[in-house]
Structures are given as structure tokens and as C-alpha cells.
């Protein structure tokens with residue numbers, strides 16, 4: 001990380017136009033330019049860490065909408081992540097709670113996994129308290145195993161479930177396993193899998209993050225799959241950044257369009273919601289798979305939406321802003337007469353879905 005003398009930020013403010021946060025709190029301190037000023041001043045020993053610094057630095061969604069937008073080449077997200085490492089021992093309130101929950105899960109290892117997998121109502125209560133939202137948890141659980149696909153010449157696909165699919169939205173995993181098997185792929189699901197590490201990085205917990213990455217790398221080596229696939233763009237963005245060759249379902253669809261056997265139920269029209277990490281961090285254009293689905297007879301529409309406001313620990317730490325952002329997005333869709341939204345991020349689904357609007361994962365309609 002360069003010191004201030006090398007910091008290229010010239011305070012032009014171009015980043016503000018792309019950042020979702022100033023749209024909800026349009027005052028200068030809640031803008032990426034102000035966060036860069038804080039970080040540079042901290043490196044120059046001009047300011048000390050305070051509650052206000054924590055509040056402001058934890059207002060960034062880490063969404064990457066500012067990626068490659070700075071004329072001076074500043075990577076704002078990386079600067080924020082660096083600063084959060086510095087703030088780790090100064091957290092308070094909801095940010096401190098979020099960090100402690102992650103630490104407990106990390107330390108409890110297998111116990112945390114057993115709790116999340118087997119404690120039905122208790123787990124539901126725990127997650128609802130954490131998310132501050134009523135949620136439906138399907139009964140079925142992702143089962144570990146190597147599932148044999150149909151046909152003879154098969155690739156072995158490792159399905160990296162990610163925590164949300166693993167513990168809350170198991171049915172997406174079952175849909176993906178079925179899709180892959182009927183399309184002639186073997187599928188590996190392993191309970192050795194650990195959190196990708198993205199939430200730990202976002203809270204400045206770098207030791208834990210590094211260990212989780214190594215753990216997952218060792219696991220992938222053990223199974224030696226032809227490809228690794230996930231239903232979560234945040235897991236994909238994070239693991240790819242760490243050198244792991246992992247595909248989102250969206251990319252897998254585009255690469256394997258001739259081989260995949262899609263469902264025959266293609267009646268209802270849906271709008272595609274683009275998750276930030278898919279669009280900005282991974283640079284995957286919605287038309288990459290949207291047009292392909294249109295060609296296959298799916299009734300797909302595109303529409304500019306925006307950030308869902310979940311963003312990992314963000315919605316927990318910045319409860320009001322997270323709620324306002326998801327409400328705003330829902331209203332955009334509802335006012336446009338849209339009842340069905342399809343996306344490829346479990347976090348977006350948790351954030352946007354409610355009684356007025358159905359939001360499904362793309363794997364549910366394939």
C-alpha cells in the first residue's frame with residue numbers, strides 16, 4: 001500500500017458519480033472521495049482512528065461500482081479494505097457484533113458448521129436476528145457426495161456452494177446439481193468446504209481470511225476437478241482474485257450452451273437483476289447469458305436496477321441504508337409492472353424478495 005506521497009487521488013470527485021452510497025446520503029463525508037481523504041490523512045498521521053472514522057469507512061459497500069472509473073487509477077475498494085485492517089481493533093456497535101459473529105464461526109470450525117446445518121428453528125432465529133428479516137428456510141439440506149451425471153464421457157465439476165446456499169438456500173444447490181447431472185456432468189459437493197473468506201476480508205480479519213483460502217485451495221487439490229463452479233458472484237470474485245480458477249453459473253452457461261439441457265418451462269417473463277460483483281468486479285455483461293437464454297426461448301427483459309443494499313456485512317452494520325436501498329430497488333421494479341425478477345446472487349435475492357415481488361436465482365428457471 002503506497003504512502004500518501006505516492007497517493008494518486010487528486011480529489012476530483014469522479015468516483016462519486018458511480019458510487020451508490022451518496023445517492024442515499026448525499027453529503028460529502030459519505031462519498032468515496034471523502035473516504036480517500038481520510039485514508040490518505042491517516043497514512044500521513046494527520047488523523048487518528050475514531051468512531052467517526054469507523055462509521056465512514058464502514059459505509060462503503062465494497063460493490064466495485066467505482067472500479068476502473070478513477071482517472072488517476074485509484075483502486076478505492078482496495079484502499080478501504082486496507083483501512084479496515086487498521087480499524088479492526090477499534091470497532092463498536094453493529095460492526096463489532098458482525099466481527100465477533102465471524103470470529104465465533106471461524107473458531108468454532110466444525111461446530112459452527114454443525115450448528116448451521118442441523119439446528120433448524122434455532123438457526124432460523126439466529127439468521128433472522130442477524131439479517132433483521134423474516135426468511136423462509138427450506139427443509140432439504142445440501143448433501144455431500146459425488147453425484148454421477150448421465151452419459152459416458154463426463155467432466156467432474158466441483159460445486160462450491162458458498163455459505164448462503166449451504167446454510168439457507170439449499171434448493172438452489174439441488175437445482176444446480178440436477179441441471180449438471182442431466183447435462184452429463186459429475187458433480188462434487190463437499191462438506192470440507194469453508195467460507196470463501198470474503199466476509200472476513202471485508203471486516204479486516206486477514207489472518208482468518210488467509211487460512212480459509214488455503215483450506216479451500218487444499219480441498220480443491222484433493223478433489224482435482226475439471227472445473228469449479230459457484231452460484232455466488234461474491235465467492236467467484238473473491239476466490240478468483242486469490243488465484244482460484246472458478247466460474248460463475250453465468251459463465252458456465254455461456255461456455256457450455258450446447259451441452260446444457262435446459263428445462264422446458266419457459267413461459268413466464270422475467271427481468272434480469274445484475275449483481276454488483278458480477279457486473280463490476282467480474283465484468284460479466286448481462287447479455288452474455290441473457291441473449292443466450294432468449295435464443296433458447298426464455299422470455300428475458302433487461303432493465304437498469306441498482307445495488308440491492310445487502311453487500312455482505314453492510315446491511316447488518318448500516319441497517320437503515322441497506323433497508324432503504326433494497327426498498328428503492330423493489331419500488332423501481334414494482335412501478336415498472338415487474339413481478340418476476342431473476343438474478344444470480346443469493347444475497348440479492350434475500351435483499352429484494354418480498355410479498356410483492358418474486359425474485360429467483362437463475363438456476364431455478366434453467
Ligand code: SF4
Pocket residue numbers: 008009010011012013014015016032033036069070071072073074076
Ligand atoms: S479516487 Fe479517483 S475519482 Fe475519486 S476523487 Fe480521488 S482521483 Fe478523483
Ligand code: SF4
Pocket residue numbers: 018019020021032059060061062063064065066067076077
Ligand atoms: S466500492 Fe462501491 S460503495 Fe465503495 S466507494 Fe466504490 S462504488 Fe462506492
